[in-house]
Amino acid sequence: MNELIPFHQMTSEQFLTKLQTQLEHRHLLDEHRNLSLSDCSEQEFLEFFFIEKIFSHEKKLSPHTIKAYRSDAKTLLVFLSEHKLSFRDIGYPEVKAYNKYIREKYAPKSAIRKLEFFRRLLDFGYETQFYQVHLSTWISKPSAKKGHYIIEETRSEAAQTRIQVRELNQRDAEYLISFFPKIVKAHQNREQLEKRNILIGYLLYTTGLRASELLSLNWGSFRYNYQGYLYADVIGKGNKPRTIPIRDETKDRLFDYRKSLGESTEINPEDVSPLFFALYNKKKPYEDKKRLTYPSLYKIVKQAVHLAGKQSKISPHWFRHTFVTMLLEQDVPLAVVKDWAGHSDISTTNIYLERVNQDHSHRHLNKVNLFR
Template identity: 25%
Template sequence: MNWKSALQEYTHYLKIERGLSSNSVASYVLDVKKLMDHLENHKIIKSPLDIDQETVQQFIYSISKELNPRSQSRVISGLKSFFYYLVFEDYRETNPMDLIETPKIGRNLPDTLSVDEIDELIAQIDLSKAEGERNRAIIETLYGCGLRVSELINLRLSDLFFDEGYISVTGKGNKQRFIPIGEITQNYINSYKDNTRNHLDIKSGHEDTLFLNRRGRQLTRAMIFTIVKRLVEKAGLQKNVSPHTFRHSFASHLLENGADLRAIQLMLGHESITTTEIYMHLDTSHLNHIMLNYHPRR
């Protein structure tokens, strides 16, 4: 087995068996290609079946000069997954990454916005323009439901269950979850549907897609980032704000107002609650209130 065939089989495994998104698959494949490029540049003749720990360690050392610790960890994690797949399929007996340690990295707390800052961003939307109601509905949905960008752009009309107060979302690994949606967000989505979307020339294949561009096609991830960036610039907000910031704010505000961490995990679609626990570090000002009101030794 050479690197090309191994990478093809691994890609198929990531798509079909693990059900990863195209962006996640591309990231995993890129990690392996970096190792392949290293071997080629240094004229090292090793197949994916006989490459050893020493050779991999040399590669890790070389990228440590170019990448920050977080990016190094990303590559190491990707290679561990690749070689684990080869072991799992009985192509190899051992994983050469087993004894390779990832660099220690600090936990970066995500930026969040206050309710006033979110209101200020929404106030910058020009509702006199055709896309104004759509953009307002987009921001309200990102914040009101805590969606990832990929989940937002793939949201369909058939995913809206407003009578029950829920929307259905397809997250990472094609896993579906139901998320409560408030009346305010429902109203903005309905307003967009009735006043803007209904007047578009919707292209074939996009009839069920909720958020569309002016040409009647699905919005791209890049367009959502552009919408947010322009609002931040207009508001003069001195924060690093992306569409994901609204998701962080959604979780942080729920936690600050006493929501259960497990419930937040389910709404965010986190596989592990340890991922959700990062929001415990964002604002501890409410913890004293909880302690004084609920602990038996208060």
């Protein structure tokens, strides 16, 4: 009977019985009744790693995070295949070779993530007796520059680089958002698509929402406080809830969008239908609301960037950096910015403040009397 019950619906007794039977049948328990993968196949080892270390926690992983884990696993598998190695062949020289390969091929932040994935895999192997030694001790991660930067080569013949901040100034941000509705080419639902796109631009720019947070918004995510101001309740990184105030300009575009869809503008906290959904080739009433995906959002931003003739590397996340920097430049308290941005630690917010202070350093220098 238990065979037909999903794990998450089982009682603790059913779950224990099921797990005992499975592990004992596959000889995956040692004499201390600890999980032992010393004799399992490499496929089983990788499967158990993902089950126990990647998908076991209660937090729901975003599609972006899942994609990153799969990419990290693929990078390791490709390396092993190219060098005719298996997981069981991994030892000190293989760890050092993979470490070197990753550090040379990827930018610091990507290299750190991929080596962290490798470290977790090796630690899991040691914990489950797949590996007899603690191999992860030989991993050496690169250091990454803190903050929101991209590095570009200034000259192909030299190693000199320049740091470019991944954010927009106020004028460029407003100019770019004006192109969000202009990219719409479809005739069906044209008005709705245009109003949807301009709302997306305003939400990115005036709330600092992460792309995943914006796409997760429902109509019920919005509410009025007792003073009559509109707020959005979002579930952020690490499954942490936070509340963000909505500016009147954004509120107006939110209601314009809802009206264009023929939807009610009455705030309803019980409404869990997605705020943004695919509109192409859809007819009223919009019953089958498939939530807008990140590739679709990314495409909207990229097409607007292209039409506006702006820097091609601009992505949805640039608006988040822009929002945080503009708040700090206009003296919004650091703690308030931290809460609005959903930073887990104020040191992250402080990175922005340090750069804002650097950019304003000329103000102090000009006050200094250096010449008589």
